[in-house]
Amino acid sequence: MRDIKKVDAKGRFFIPSKQKELLGAEVVVTNSLDVGYLCVYSKDHFEALKAQLSKLNSMDSNVRKIKRAIIGEACEVSVDSQGRISVNSELWDRINAKPGDEICVFNDDGKLDICTKNFYDNEDHDLSGIEGLETKYYVEGL
Numbered sequence: 001m002r003d004i005k006k007v008d009a010k011g012r013f014f015i016p017s018k019q020k021e022l023l024g025a026e027v028v029v030t031n032s033l034d035v036g037y038l039c040v041y042s043k044d045h046f047e048a049l050k051a052q053l054s055k056l057n058s059m060d061s062n063v064r065k066i067k068r069a070i071i072g073e074a075c076e077v078s079v080d081s082q083g084r085i086s087v088n089s090e091l092w093d094r095i096n097a098k099p100g101d102e103i104c105v106f107n108d109d110g111k112l113d114i115c116t117k118n119f120y121d122n123e124d125h126d127l128s129g130i131e132g133l134e135t136k137y138y139v140e141g142l
Contacts, residue, residue, distance in 0.1 A: 003105045004117060007097055014086040015040070019107055020083050029087050030074035033066070034117045036095055040085065040112040046074065095119065 005013040015023060027045040032039045041049065050071055056063040077085045095115055097103060102117035115123075 001107070002109060002120075005105055005120050007087075007092065007099050007101050008084075009099045010086060011089060011099065012086045013103060013105070014083050015079060015085060015112070016105055016107065017083065019112060020079065022110060022114070023079070025079050026076060027079060027085060028074050028076050029085065029091060030071070031069045031091070031094060032113060033070070034113070036115050037095075038087070038091055038095055038114045042116065043076070045110050053055070062074060096127055 002020075003016045007013055015027075023040065023042045028041045029041060030039055030041070030046075050134075051062075053067055053071065058064060058067070073091065075091065076089055077087070078087055087124050092098065092123075096119070097116045104115050104117050104120045106113040
């Protein structure tokens with residue numbers, strides 16, 4: 001389920017109330033592996049992600065690119081008393097979001113995925129082209 005939020009003049013948005021407690025008072029905002037998206041992680045989740053990435057072969061140039069994009073551009077931010085977080089303009093620029101824009105916020109099992117509403121509305125959501133979806137991803141009921 002997605003929540004629609006708005007980026008305020010200071011680059012902040014409200015974390016969905018259901019997720020505030022799960023994420024904690026300090027979060028990490030960074031690039032996603034998916035073009036057009038940012039991710040918000042709890043600090044623990046981000047540390048686990050860093051540990052996973054540290055196990056990859058750093059001699060591989062793609063691994064180094066991923067580490068720079070995910071770890072190198074990560075920003076630790078505090079959730080304010082109203083439940084907002086402030087995202088820096090460089091990260092907002094990565095997904096072409098600016099103050100006043102609507103964003104889609106998706107809960108993805110302990111992290112949030114964020115994109116602009118415009119991006120999401122224009123993204124292809126047709127799953128029929130994913131060959132073997134039922135078995136490859138073990139999706140029951142499809």
